[in-house]
Amino acid sequence: MIEVSHYSKRYGAHEAVQDLSFTVQPGAVFGLLGSNGAGKTTTIRALVGLTRPTSGTVRVAGFDVWKEPVKAKAAFGYIPDRPYLYGKLTARELLRFVGQLYKVEGADAEIDRWLTLFRLEDFGNELIETFSHGMRQKVAIISAMLPDPGVLIIDEPMVGLDPHAARQVRELFRAHADRGRTVLLTTHSLPLAEAVCDRLVVLDRGRVLGEGTMDDLRTRTGTAAGGVHGDSLERIFFRLMEEEQEEERQRREVVAAG
Numbered sequence: 641m642i643e644v645s646h647y648s649k650r651y652g653a654h655e656a657v658q659d660l661s662f663t664v665q666p667g668a669v670f671g672l673l674g675s676n677g678a679g680k681t682t683t684i685r686a687l688v689g690l691t692r693p694t695s696g697t698v699r700v701a702g703f704d705v706w707k708e709p710v711k712a713k714a715a716f717g718y719i720p721d722r723p724y725l726y727g728k729l730t731a732r733e734l735l736r737f738v739g740q741l742y743k744v745e746g747a748d749a750e751i752d753r754w755l756t757l758f759r760l761e762d763f764g765n766e767l768i769e770t771f772s773h774g775m776r777q778k779v780a781i782i783s784a785m786l787p788d789p790g791v792l793i794i795d796e797p798m799v800g801l802d803p804h805a806a807r808q809v810r811e812l813f814r815a816h817a818d819r820g821r822t823v824l825l826t827t828h829s830l831p832l833a834e835a836v837c838d839r840l841v842v843l844d845r846g847r848v849l850g851e852g853t854m855d856d857l858r859t860r861t862g863t864a865a866g867g868v869h870g871d872s873l874e875r876i877f878f879r880l881m882e883e884e885q886e887e888e889r890q891r892r893e894v895v896a897a898g
């Protein structure tokens with residue numbers, strides 16, 4: 641379970657995220673959407689304990705991530721948007737290290753299974769520094785999945801993946817949640833969000849534009865269901881952005897008039 645309560649993050653005078661609250665229940669895939677600079681990565685960094693909230697609290701598996709980082713970190717797997725992997729290790733060495741760290745039973749067999757699933761079985765003994773961007777992304781995904789975490793947090797999962805791997809990963813996240821785990825992801829891929837997310841938050845410049853299920857957001861924006869896969873969410877997304885721009889315009893008019 642993930643609980644974000646009145647989370648705000650300020651960098652100097654800049655409010656990167658303002659008063660964000662949401663809960664992700666076990667069994668759900670939750671999507672954080674938004675344009676560039678909306679505050680998605682900032683929120684993820686708070687969720688995984690890399691930055692301290694300016695105000696509010698962030699809890700993962702019941703633990704305050706800032707106050708009880710070790711307990712919280714034992715409960716989640718994290719796939720960053722730009723994963724750092726030890727280039728001088730082979731893929732298998734890195735994954736064994738992760739397996740030992742998280743005390744994964746039967747780790748060697750599991751590692752083989754994952755490498756085969758991602759078509760990396762011939763590269764397990766190669767140094768990671770020789771891997772392409774997509775191959776590194778796959779290793780990062782395997783290292784997060786290997787301990788079978790109760791909570792999975794992913795920043796931009798599809799970057800660099802070929803269509804086959806992207807589809808696999810999408811199905812993997814859905815299956816993980818369907819086994820009672822909690823999954824949170826950020827993405828620019830509206831088709832991905834529409835295909836796997838049970839609930840969504842749409843952010844813009846640090847503020848929440850909309851939150852809920854696809855149906856909630858459709859109702860809120862007066863957007864009909866249907867259309868090409870992913871098209872429906874695209875219409876919702878642009879409608880929310882238009883509403884925000886209109887509100888911003890009205891705010892400016894009030895300030896100019898006053």
Ligand SMILES: Nc1ncnc2c1ncn2[C@@H]1O[C@H](COP(=O)(O)OP(=O)(O)OP(=O)(O)O)[C@@H](O)[C@H]1O
Pocket residue numbers: 651654656674675676677678679680681682683
């Ligand atoms: N370390 C930092 N210092 C100062 N400002 C920062 C820092 N990190 C992020 N920001 C600012 O916070 C805002 C939100 O950034 P963030 O990286 O969370 O956006 P994002 O939604 O992940 O964007 P993108 O889709 O482009 O990755 C941006 O205006 C960014 O410039």
